[in-house]
Amino acid sequence: MNEHSFIFVPEKLRIRDENKELAIRETALKMLVEQGFDGMSMQKLATAAGVSPATLYIYYKNREDMLNQLFTHVHETFAEVALKNFSPEMSLEQGLWIQWKNRARFITEYPNYFKFFELFRNSPQIDHCKVNMAAFKQSMQLFVKNAIERKELKKMETEVFWSVAYGTFYSLMKFHVQEKSMMNKKFKVTDAIMKQTLKMVVKALKQ
Amino acid sequence: MNEHSFIFVPEKLRIRDENKELAIRETALKMLVEQGFDGMSMQKLATAAGVSPATLYIYYKNREDMLNQLFTHVHETFAEVALKNFSPEMSLEQGLWIQWKNRARFITEYPNYFKFFELFRNSPQIDHCKVNMAAFKQSMQLFVKNAIERKELKKMETEVFWSVAYGTFYSLMKFHVQEKSMMNKKFKVTDAIMKQTLKMVVKALKQ
DNA sequence: AATATAAATGAATGTTCATTCACTTAAAAG
DNA sequence: CTTTTAAGTGAATGAACATTCATTTATATT
Known part of the structure; x- marks a missing residue:
């Protein structure tokens, strides 16, 4: 700790991959439009978008939140x-x-x-x-x-x-x-x- | 077997409960409209309509067939x-x-x-x-x-x-x-x- | 009353689901 | 180079899913 530490606001030490976020969104939209509601599960989406299922829960609180955010976007x-x-x-x-x-x-x-x-x-x-x-x-x-x-x-x-x-x-x-x-x-x-x-x-x- | 048996066409010996069919259809529509696609599962529908899940498969080949028949109706x-x-x-x-x-x-x-x-x-x-x-x-x-x-x-x-x-x-x-x-x-x-x-x-x- | 048959069922099956968690990885800052 | 922190992960979990099957039930006909 140096003398500035008390005003130190930690910056992000690893930045989110924005391509990943885009990939998830576009893949989800595609699956939903082509296969409907039941056609898009979190696991199938993760596989199709090339990420881990757990990653989806970094971007979205849960499935419902994801659908709401997609709609809002x-x-x-x-x-x-x-x-x-x-x-x-x-x-x-x-x-x-x-x-x-x-x-x-x-x-x-x-x-x-x-x-x-x-x-x-x-x-x-x-x-x-x-x-x-x-x-x-x-x-x-x-x-x-x-x-x-x-x-x-x-x-x-x-x-x-x-x-x-x-x-x-x-x-x-x-x-x-x-x-x-x-x-x-x-x-x-x-x-x-x-x-x-x-x-x-x-x-x-x-x- | 009597002499007529060879032309005997068996009639229904137990008739489908038409109230049951109606109940299933109206309950399914209600669930779908109020809770969307994911909101209606075969088990939840069966419970809500007061029948056994197996009964649904007497009326419909499977879930997809049920949705198609509902839409057609x-x-x-x-x-x-x-x-x-x-x-x-x-x-x-x-x-x-x-x-x-x-x-x-x-x-x-x-x-x-x-x-x-x-x-x-x-x-x-x-x-x-x-x-x-x-x-x-x-x-x-x-x-x-x-x-x-x-x-x-x-x-x-x-x-x-x-x-x-x-x-x-x-x-x-x-x-x-x-x-x-x-x-x-x-x-x-x-x-x-x-x-x-x-x-x-x-x-x-x-x- | 007995028989035949389709309606109707409850419990069970294997699968897929959403979600979690202990863990690894990447990279900015010191 | 080391530390720190959030991004990202693979495997696991229990719940809910669609569907099936060995039985039971109801009823029109005999």
Whole structure:
């Protein structure tokens, strides 16, 4: 001990392998999306990710905690991307277009994130309340308020607005990520289809 | 053996307890909806339904078969209700209204069926192809064809139509069955809300 | 009442599960 | 080079899992 020891704050003497953390997360998502809930056990995940089962418990308190953290991570990443280049001051059409494009890019780039999100969205074991959406909600509410003032949007319940403006979009994207869509062939959401659908939605929402 | 024995087809000498089958199904649905995939094990289900675990294997080949049969049952019941009083000759607005009403009634009456359906819809372990939707699809396609001919509907991809006409509706109903909706209060889909939303959707779909 | 047969069962089986723990390894700081 | 500390591990544990099987039970027919 030297004279500085009493203010010495020990630094980390061995740093976590961040590749390992990433590997665990991506492998877990892949297993969950491809094989469902029962398909992902801690031991199978550990083997597939190339780590010891015990290592998982360094990163996560237990299985439930892991699932919650996975969901939170996916949700936060998604929310962040969704609002990129978006401002609540935009017109309804422009604001929706930006958000649709952001989301579509994300879903196409990381389909597993979307599939995982959809898989767990209605799942009772996820603690939805823990996910912080305050900033997201606030931004959206301002956007809606502005659109109503500009007469681009009828007065309606938030849930009705959401269903028309986003329910439609997500339904479309679900077809996009499916192997086979309604007509037994692969369906791709192109820019043209998105634009066409957006026009319809904007028309529906206008007074 | 008497002279008739060679044409004797043995009849059932003990009849399956149909209450038992119903109890198993409803208990399984309840457990799955409330506790998710991991929450329902064969032993816990047997105990909760008041039967022996071995009894489950009289009704179902194995766990996977049980889940598939549950899904198929729910899906078929739902499809049947959805088309009640519906005819492909109806106008777009009337036809959609009937179907929305049918579905809303069903979802409100049997929320577990809907929650189960949503829980498993994206689940990889369900063999979706086994569900026969031929008649359903045919009826819907004729409905769409008629609407286009009457100029009530723009020409568009089936998936786009479905997303606008039903994606919106299902999004609304998801809020309906949730404990707390977007605004942290209970949201109920009333007839007025359905009518308002339908008007918007019909407007969007019209040329 | 006796018979035949499928429904229904409780206990048992081997497997896989989540989780733990005594231990080893890596690397920053002295 | 030594010390310190957290990262990382392989093997082990008991609980819960899906499934089976030798029996028992209920009932339509004879």
